[in-house]
Amino acid sequence: MIIHLALDGVAESSLCVGIDIVGSAARLASDRVADAPRSAKLLRQRVVSLDGHPVRSGAGRTVAVDGALSLRGIGTSDVLVVPGWFAATGASIEGLLSRDETQRGAVALKRAAAKGAMLAASCSATFLLAATGVLDGQRATTAWWLAAAFARRFPAVSLAVDRMVVEAPRVLTAGSAFAHADLMLAVIARIAGPSLAQGVARYLVLDSRPSQSRYMVMEHLRVSDPALQKVERFIIDNLDRQITLDELARVAAVSSRTLARRMHAGLGMTPHELVQRLRVSHATHLLETTSASVDEVAARVGYADPAAFRRVFRRLAGDSPRGMRTRSTEAQHGI
Template identity: 45%
Template sequence: MPLIDVLVLEGASAASVAITFELIDVANRIRARAGRPPCFDVRVSGSGARWATQLARLPSKGSANRPADVVIVPGLAWMDEHLVRDGLQRRDADTARKALRAAFQSGAEIASSCSAVFLVASAGLLDGRRATTTWWLGPLFRQLFPRVTLDTDAMVLTDRRMATAGAAMAQLDLMLSIIARHAGPDLADSCARFLLLERRQSQSRYMALSFLTAADDRVSRAERWARARLHRAFTISELAKAAGLGVRTFARRCERATGLSPVRFLQKLRVDKAMELLETTRLGLDDIAEKVGYADPSTLRRLLNREKSPGARAVRKRDHGATLSRMHGARQPARRRRLPVSPGGTGSGSV
């Protein structure tokens, strides 16, 4: 069972700390409901450990005395340049830097969000790596840490055991990425649905897949390229080219990062978008199929039903409505041509 060490400094964001423990607890409870052992052990360290332990209602004694597998630094309340510069000079920040270096040397993954990324960068652990942080502190970050390649447009970035996330709900995004990598994308998706179903239903299903692609910058690049073009057909060869890779290399990296072949990866992107449209618009299935690149709605219907999801239930309801319309003599659209689909994970047919 992976051990998560939550490193909390005094004055850390209460929301960020609470989200960290909440996601760990939710993941463990979902596993318990399935009759399985918990997926994470947890302990707290840092100058704010006592406060965080009380906030999370954890036992005061550390739960494990062994090297951590993951060290998480929740967001800090350093919201402007003055607070960042002063915060990095604090004695507890220096202690935290030593702890982070030791944990990384022992093989731990280091994860941070928002202004906490500054603390990790000040330990020299992000030099030569890609990272993200809160966008309005981007200019200061580039000034202080020129050896780090900063991408403030990214939600979550993972680069060789270093995970960073941006602002707003960054800690939530970061925790879901950790759950996806260490306990599986299905559990991460279940956690997202458990916590966000009412308010962010249409976005939650994207999270696990996006977090998995974040581990490989080329696969992440392909995902962004594909999402912008889901309304049209394109080949796996085009997708691989967008990632700057050959077809076979892209297939290997795609499957290693996501567990899906390129064909299934692209199908999932299209189905995810279709589910969003089913749940957030009044469009019919024919129109939705066209918007996600399927000329034949029956292809989309088959893929949605394979998901066994709320989107599939929506399809069945709409099918029932269409049946009633036919019974009342409603005119039905002509059957459309089905797009070719590559049968293999490295094929070049449109998907």
């Protein structure tokens, strides 16, 4: 069974899309439109709260539930899914995590994991999942604008913030709110097979989006640390050449180790990752606004090897440079 745990402040879009995806999967399986052996029982679903009472969504609306979360009988065939709240800042997520309901939810999730249930969460709810300790030593993702706060609070978790969905043993995490659709497709694929998940995606016209990097706005990640601001400006001014860690440390007037530590605390990434993200961000701008070839764009953002540029671009942007340009052209012409 798939159990959606709704907490006060839940994003209605995430909760509802999760319900619809599971419902669609169950109907496709029962109508034999997609090959999904033994999936009927696994695709039953319930929406619960911790106490069985309705919850208030982030939009201030009352959300009805089917009952209270019960861990009696929960086991390895069950999935406990937590759709996120909307949290725009690290301070807002701290406030959500300090609530009594959130702390009780973390305890319940930890107990469910101990009984063998699969856990899944998206957006800010990934913080709740990490608070249980089940992500320690594992890879995970979260909403891109909360990456720095996540990295500071949970240093034992290997954060892959560029990914839309990250799968680890018995636990799945997804990025921002609409990535909940990607999360639920991954859940369906895990418990009922990829064929059914692909069928649901086709019927609901859901595109594959392996990365959330294209949605990252570097300006949003800027912090008040003057040293990091100087480093960012230096990188932007020197994108067309190789940049060393020692150079960045000199710009920040700190040691290389101190720069790495402050960058991790402020941005949730290493100096090398920041350089790559800024290169890809500028490359995307060039691909969308100029007719320069991919090789020319690669050179203008500091890559002597176009193949290496393509690999980094695909990893961070979730698409090839040529694919990014094609989509941008189609959007401009309303195709």
